[in-house]
Amino acid sequence: MRDFIRLLFMVLLAFLIIPACVKEGPPGLNGLDGADGTDGADGADGADGVAFCISCHNNETVETFEAEWIASNHGSGWTLSRFGGWDRCAPCHSGVGFIASLAGGEDLSGSPIRCASCHTHGESPVFQDEDGNPVFMRTKEAVALMVDPTRIIDLESNANLCVNCHQPRTAAPADIDQFDDDVLIDPAGDGMYTITSEHYGPHHSPQSALLEGWGGYEFAGSLAYPGTKAHPHRTSTDCVECHMDGKNHLFTVPAISACTSCHPNATNYDLGGKVTTVQALMEELATMLEEEGILHDGHVVTGTYPFGVTAAYYNYAIVVEDQSKGVHNPVYVEALLTNTIEALQ
Numbered sequence: 001m002r003d004f005i006r007l008l009f010m011v012l013l014a015f016l017i018i019p020a021c022v023k024e025g026p027p028g029l030n031g032l033d034g035a036d037g038t039d040g041a042d043g044a045d046g047a048d049g050v051a052f053c054i055s056c057h058n059n060e061t062v063e064t065f066e067a068e069w070i071a072s073n074h075g076s077g078w079t080l081s082r083f084g085g086w087d088r089c090a091p092c093h094s095g096v097g098f099i100a101s102l103a104g105g106e107d108l109s110g111s112p113i114r115c116a117s118c119h120t121h122g123e124s125p126v127f128q129d130e131d132g133n134p135v136f137m138r139t140k141e142a143v144a145l146m147v148d149p150t151r152i153i154d155l156e157s158n159a160n161l162c163v164n165c166h167q168p169r170t171a172a173p174a175d176i177d178q179f180d181d182d183v184l185i186d187p188a189g190d191g192m193y194t195i196t197s198e199h200y201g202p203h204h205s206p207q208s209a210l211l212e213g214w215g216g217y218e219f220a221g222s223l224a225y226p227g228t229k230a231h232p233h234r235t236s237t238d239c240v241e242c243h244m245d246g247k248n249h250l251f252t253v254p255a256i257s258a259c260t261s262c263h264p265n266a267t268n269y270d271l272g273g274k275v276t277t278v279q280a281l282m283e284e285l286a287t288m289l290e291e292e293g294i295l296h297d298g299h300v301v302t303g304t305y306p307f308g309v310t311a312a313y314y315n316y317a318i319v320v321e322d323q324s325k326g327v328h329n330p331v332y333v334e335a336l337l338t339n340t341i342e343a344l345q
Contacts, residue, residue, distance in 0.1 A: 056135075065115070068249040074113055084110035092165035092205075102139055102164070118161060137161055145209070147171035153208050159238035162208070166239075168318070169203035172217035173310050186304065193310035195294075195302050201317035207239075210322045213332045217311035221339025231329045232262070269327050274334065278319070278326035281337035285316050288344050308343055315340045 056062065069075040083089035085108045090097030095117040100107035120136045142154035143163040148171060153163050173193050178186035186194040202215065209215030213228045229235075243251045245258040259266045269275055289295035292309045300313060315336050319326070326333040 065247075065249045069114070072250045072252070074251060080110060080112055084108075098164070099138070139164070143167070143208075151214065153212050155208075155211075155234065155238055157238045157240070159240055162239040166205040166207040168206040168209050168215055170201065172215070172314050172318075173307065175307050191307050192304050193307045194304040195300060195310065198300060198302055200300050200302075201314060202321055204321050206318050206321050207324070207328060210318065210324075210332060211328045213329055216315045216318050216332075216336040217340075218336065219308075219311070219339040219343040221335070221342045223335035223338045225335050226329075226331045231331060233328060269325070272330075274330035275325045275327065278330065278333055278337065281334065281341065282316065282319060285312065285337055285341055285344075288341065289313055289316060292344075312340045312344050 079093045082093075084094035084097065086093075087106065087108060090106070090108050090110070091101035092098060093113075094107070094109075095111040095113045096107040096109055097111075098113065098117050118138055120138050137158050138161065140158045140160045142152050143160055145151045145153065145167050147168050153167070154160060155163065175191065175193065176188045177184060178194050180196055185196070186192060202209075206215055211231070211234050213226055213230050213234075218225055242254040242258045245255055256266055256268065259269070263271055286295060289309070289312060292305065292312075293303070294301055294305050294309055294313045295316070300317070305313075319333055319337065322328060322333075
């Protein structure tokens with residue numbers, strides 16, 4: 001029994017002494033600092049967030065473009081004062097009207113046509129100008145024509161934006177029932193056509209239709225029509241390349257330098273005498289229309305005429321309003337005028 005008590009005492013003593021011996025003491029002093037490591041390589045500089053903006057929004061670029069635009073027919077403003085608030089006219093005569101029309105809406109509040117009408121700030125599609133600067137367009141979608149939505153013009157470029165407004169507003173005539181304020185004034189099938197408006201015709205901007213090779217009343221005649229999408233001007237170049245040569249925003253008659261990339265020997269627009277031919281045909285057709293009484297001093301005369309005479313006037317008007325003297329599509333225009341004259345004869 002005495003030995004058991006002694007053993008128990010020794011075990012208890014061990015439990016008390018051993019922890020006291022291994023208890024950690026106070027920390028010592030810090031050692032000396034080690035040598036600095038080698039500096040790491042600098043990272044690449046990030047892109048300047050402002051540089052993207054100032055590629056366009058700088059005094060030289062913006063002021064130049066704005067001055068050219070305001071001096072152009074697009075930006076002169078006289079069309080806004082008359083038509084910017086009219087329901088059928090606002091999409092092309094008002095900046096906000098154009099933007100709303102692209103979304104299928106309507107805005108008759110009127111505003112000048114300015115940069116934001118055609119350009120956006122980041123939405124696609126995008127292309128680069130000759131200096132490599134990104135240019136954003138509000139749309140380059142194919143366009144269903146107003147006079148015939150089954151006809152789609154797709155120039156497969158940013159020029160599609162131009163097509164939205166540069167298209168006929170009135171189609172070539174057809175011998176159908178004609179009404180004026182819901183009153184039948186000319187029945188279908190009588191071979192006559194009544195013109196009630198002194199503004200009758202395709203309107204002032206049918207360029208895309210003629211470029212496409214379509215739009216006139218196609219009389220049968222000695223010259224074959226080339227068909228749509230046939231002329232090289234439609235695919236080898238576009239409105240932007242010719243009328244904005246050098247990024248100008250005047251949209252004036254192109255400099256001949258815009259033509260020489262395809263026509264290196266060109267010194268004027270009368271290549272192959274096509275402009276001379278078209279002008280001669282237009283003068284001949286004008287004389288015939290004046291003799292018919294439908295044309296006077298360059299303007300249409302309201303009244304009822306044989307259908308062929310009205311169709312002939314429409315063809316004359318669409319070439320006048322195209323304003324290119326046939327340059328946009330000389331093959332189509334020459335066939336249209338030649339066959340029209342033969343029909344009148």
